[in-house]
Amino acid sequence: MSTRILVVEDDREIRGLLQSSLALEGFDVQTAVSVSEARALLRHATPDALLLDLGLPDGDGADLVREVRARQSTPILVVSARYHESEKVRLLDAGADDYLTKPFGVPELLARIRVALRHRGTALEPARIVHDHEDLxxxxxxxxxxxxxxxxxxxxxxxxxxxxxxxSAGKVVTHRQLLADVWGPEFTEHTHYLRLYMGQLRAKLEQEPAEPRHLLTETGVGYRLAAA
Incomplete structure (x- = not known):
């Protein structure tokens, strides 16, 4: 089962970047844009980690830090534009595991997530980063x-x-999952995006795009990258 991360961020551009970056690393990502939406999601399922902005439309993320920490040991990483040392100390004392100031680099964020999960005893499978199959x-x-x-x-x-x-080499990835992970959750019905970009990829990677050997179609379901 994939490691689940809840991203609470009201800025659409940043939320999309975090969602796509984490999904590409193999995480199962849920997103919320407010304290109330995050609370609703947390009532139904406990994520493996919480990635939290502070300035949200209906409240301060600091309140959510205290609420979550009072009930469970889920790793909490605060991501905020607030840079004052006193603010960082306040959040860490309230129960946050780490505090990352915007702007930040995605590799650093991923490293901090791995550290926080490791401290909680959550074992992460190594992310697949190299793919070799036939001539690809x-x-x-x-x-x-x-x-x-x-x-x-x-x-x-x-x-x-x-x-x-x-x-996910060797496994089928559904249309909806690909659209959500690459374009964002609001694009899950835009299947024409997939057809267009898959056609472009096949034109560049396949010897015979009409008879692909790498980028395989699972009719009515999604796509699969062939693996040894």
């Missing part, structure tokens, strides 16, 4: 894609779509 080579860390030893240039969206499939 993908290195996600280096952002390198090659076919038959020839480097292939992908657009950011093409790369993110391929990366999501690499994370």
């Amino acid at each position: 080579h993908v290195d996600l860390a280096a952002r390198e894609v090659a076919v038959g030893g020839r480097a292939v240039h992908l657009t950011p969206t093409e790369f993110n779509l391929l990366a999501r499939l690499v994370r």
Whole structure:
């Protein structure tokens, strides 16, 4: 089962970045835009980690830190534009595990999430970052894609779509999951995006795009990246 992370962030652009970045790392991501929505989600399921902004439309995330910590030991990482030391100390004393000031780099955020989960005894399976199958080579860390030893240039969206499939190589990823993880949860009905970008990927990665050997269609369900 994937590690579940609840992201509480009202800024649409930042929320989308966090959601897609975490999903590409193999996390199962839920999002909330307010304290009340986060409370509702937490009543139904306990995430493995909570990623929390402070300035939310209906309250301060600090209240949620205290509420969650009073009931459970879920790792809480605060992500905020507030940079004063006193604010960080207040949140850490209230029960947060870590405090990351905006703007931040995604690799640092991922490292801090791994540390917080490790301190709680949650074992993470190593993320799949290299894919080699027949003539296709993908290195996600280096952002390198090659076919038959020839480097292939992908657009950011093409790369993110391929990366999501690499994370689940050999397994079917549904249309809805791909749309949510690559474009965002508000795009889950936009299946034409998938058809367009999958066509572009096949044109760049397949010897015969009409008869793909790597990017396979599971009719009516989704797509699968062939694996050895």
